[in-house]
Amino acid sequence: MTPTRPVFYVSDGTGITAETIGHSLLTQFADTRFTTDRIPFVDTADKAREASQRIREAGEAAGVRPIVVNSCVDNELYRIIAESGGLMLDIFAPFIEPLERELGETRKLRVGQAHGMVDFEAYHRRINAMNYALTHDDGMIMDFDDAEIILVGVSRAGKTPTCVYLALHYGICAANYPLTEEDLEADRLPAKLRPHRHKLFGLTIDPIRLHQIRQERRPNSKYSQLDTCKREVAQAEHIFRNERLTTLSTTHTSIEEISSKVLTTLGIHREMF
Amino acid sequence: MTPTRPVFYVSDGTGITAETIGHSLLTQFADTRFTTDRIPFVDTADKAREASQRIREAGEAAGVRPIVVNSCVDNELYRIIAESGGLMLDIFAPFIEPLERELGETRKLRVGQAHGMVDFEAYHRRINAMNYALTHDDGMIMDFDDAEIILVGVSRAGKTPTCVYLALHYGICAANYPLTEEDLEADRLPAKLRPHRHKLFGLTIDPIRLHQIRQERRPNSKYSQLDTCKREVAQAEHIFRNERLTTLSTTHTSIEEISSKVLTTLGIHREMF
Numbered sequence: 001m002t003p004t005r006p007v008f009y010v011s012d013g014t015g016i017t018a019e020t021i022g023h024s025l026l027t028q029f030a031d032t033r034f035t036t037d038r039i040p041f042v043d044t045a046d047k048a049r050e051a052s053q054r055i056r057e058a059g060e061a062a063g064v065r066p067i068v069v070n071s072c073v074d075n076e077l078y079r080i081i082a083e084s085g086g087l088m089l090d091i092f093a094p095f096i097e098p099l100e101r102e103l104g105e106t107r108k109l110r111v112g113q114a115h116g117m118v119d120f121e122a123y124h125r126r127i128n129a130m131n132y133a134l135t136h137d138d139g140m141i142m143d144f145d146d147a148e149i150i151l152v153g154v155s156r157a158g159k160t161p162t163c164v165y166l167a168l169h170y171g172i173c174a175a176n177y178p179l180t181e182e183d184l185e186a187d188r189l190p191a192k193l194r195p196h197r198h199k200l201f202g203l204t205i206d207p208i209r210l211h212q213i214r215q216e217r218r219p220n221s222k223y224s225q226l227d228t229c230k231r232e233v234a235q236a237e238h239i240f241r242n243e244r245l246t247t248l249s250t251t252h253t254s255i256e257e258i259s260s261k262v263l264t265t266l267g268i269h270r271e272m273f
Numbered sequence: 274m275t276p277t278r279p280v281f282y283v284s285d286g287t288g289i290t291a292e293t294i295g296h297s298l299l300t301q302f303a304d305t306r307f308t309t310d311r312i313p314f315v316d317t318a319d320k321a322r323e324a325s326q327r328i329r330e331a332g333e334a335a336g337v338r339p340i341v342v343n344s345c346v347d348n349e350l351y352r353i354i355a356e357s358g359g360l361m362l363d364i365f366a367p368f369i370e371p372l373e374r375e376l377g378e379t380r381k382l383r384v385g386q387a388h389g390m391v392d393f394e395a396y397h398r399r400i401n402a403m404n405y406a407l408t409h410d411d412g413m414i415m416d417f418d419d420a421e422i423i424l425v426g427v428s429r430a431g432k433t434p435t436c437v438y439l440a441l442h443y444g445i446c447a448a449n450y451p452l453t454e455e456d457l458e459a460d461r462l463p464a465k466l467r468p469h470r471h472k473l474f475g476l477t478i479d480p481i482r483l484h485q486i487r488q489e490r491r492p493n494s495k496y497s498q499l500d501t502c503k504r505e506v507a508q509a510e511h512i513f514r515n516e517r518l519t520t521l522s523t524t525h526t527s528i529e530e531i532s533s534k535v536l537t538t539l540g541i542h543r544e545m546f
Contacts, residue, residue: 005376013530014527014529014530014532014533015533016293016529016533016545017293017294017297019545020289020290020293020294020545021290021293021294021364021365023544023545024290024344024365025365025368025369025372028346028365028369028380028381028382029372029376029378029380029381030381031376031378032376032378036544037542038533038536038537038542040533040534040537041533041534041537065375067372067375071297073301087371087372087375089368089371089372091294091368092294092297092298092301094367095298095362095364096298096301098360098362099298099302099340099360099362102338102340102360103278103302103304103305105302105304105305107301107302108301108302108303109301123527126434126528127434127486128489130433130434130437134407134410134433137407160403160407161399161400161403161441164403164437164441165441168434168437168438168441168528213400216401254287254396255399255441256287256289257286257287259287260287260288260289260311260313260314261313261314263311264311264313264314269310269311271296271309272289272292272293272296
């Protein structure tokens with residue numbers, strides 16, 4: 001059996017960029033098993049030596065060369081980490097020289113900046129959006145004037161995580177409206193949503209999946225019965241079609257994919273945090 | 274004046290990996306102004322041609338060569354996008370060959386997998402953690418048995434966004450406990466937290482910053498007065514010292530940095546979503 005390969009995400013900041021690209025790379029190699037470890041905030045020679053030793057020891061223990069996904073931009077720190085003997089994948093290096101040539105500018109050594117707090121105003125926007133998502137969750141506050149996006153769907157269709165993701169990563173005020181029994185029976189959107197048509201996006205889900213999710217929440221209730229789920233989903237989808245809402249099924253869709261599709265559909269562009 | 278440089282994040286999936294590394298690269302070039310655009314889900318030749326044309330037109334309009342941060346792994350799609358004439362930064366290419374050699378395995382072409390829904394169980398954990406964070410926010414439910422992390426601090430010190438981030442990106446059940454007037458006066462942690470010492474992490478904040486944040490929330494209230502903020506922060510920090518809690522100031526710290534430090538301090542390792 002092939003030994004499990006140790007992977008280290010090493011960074012002078014949070015290590016999120018290194019882990020994001022590293023994870024994307026590893027998913028392309030399905031035959032190898034990996035163990036992953038994060039070594040963030042490596043911003044001094046001492047910390048680099050510590051990291052280096054930890055990597056070397058992991059390699060010795062596993063009997064196989066570790067992989068180091070590195071985002072430290074400082075040459076001296078890089079050199080120390082490379083002494084670990086791991087396979088160094090330096091995630092910025094290949095792009096710096098072409099960018100410098102194209103932009104006619106030398107890159108600045110800004111250690112650990114990518115996920116640091118650079119812009120107070122942007123940070124504020126992010127936190128406000130987060131508060132907005134939490135206070136406008138589940139139809140708690142029915143004032144949608146400040147909403148940039150309103151997700152509509154039956155309970156547990158994936159609205160809340162998507163709203164929170166949009167707030168955290170794009171600073172977007174996203175509200176959500178759970179279709180009530182009354183709405184479903186009336187076969188139309190409530191009057192309160194009508195002035196906000198251009199912000200609406202419908203989320204739907206496979207009834208069997210919905211049944212599983214609701215079972216975990218309220219086992220053996222009317223709410224979680226498969227029949228209830230089937231009926232509610234059919235009624236919601238009927239409303240979406242009548243109202244010509246763009247709709248997405250969340251059944252096989254990650255929170256990131258839903259968010260990305262909602263933004264693209266509604267034509268909202270915002271830089272990512 | 275240098276023209277604003279158009280940047281495109283092009284991907285066969287959500288484009289999150291491309292945007293993450295692209296953003297990290299651009300922050301290293303402070304003299305150039307960029308406009309950024311995301312073109313996700315480019316998974317057919319037709320969509321690639323559309324993307325290519327959009328990039329070419331943006332370059333013509335700006336009078337400068339666009340930069341394309343690309344994560345499409347398919348060679349044919351890559352070729353079409355490259356016809357746009359933009360500077361192609363192919364974020365996976367430099368690492369594939371060294372990894373293939375090291376692992377003795379050829380990478381699979383798994384289009385748009387990184388932020389897709391690969392693992393149902395992991396996805397479930399993520400959604401459960403998210404629900405946990407929302408129902409255990411702000412001391413609403415005082416049962417901490419299932420918590421992996423409990424953030425402690427005065428109101429508006431940054432607990433909620435951090436809990437939600439930990440849930441969304443690491444599937445971690447993080448609760449938060451806002452120190453009450455009673456706790457602060459008693460100069461100690463409430464009894465309910467004592468059995469969970471090893472999960473506790475203290476968040477503090479500069480009183481002036483706290484005052485600004487609270488002012489936005491409840492302007493000119495006793496809650497938001499600078500004097501109140503100063504007193505509460507001093508009392509909270511006194512409790513943290515007495516109880517020897519690891520503490521972090523959130524004043525100049527991003528949500529990502531706080532999360533990363535909390536995980537490192539409490540020795541929790543979890544793969545990132």
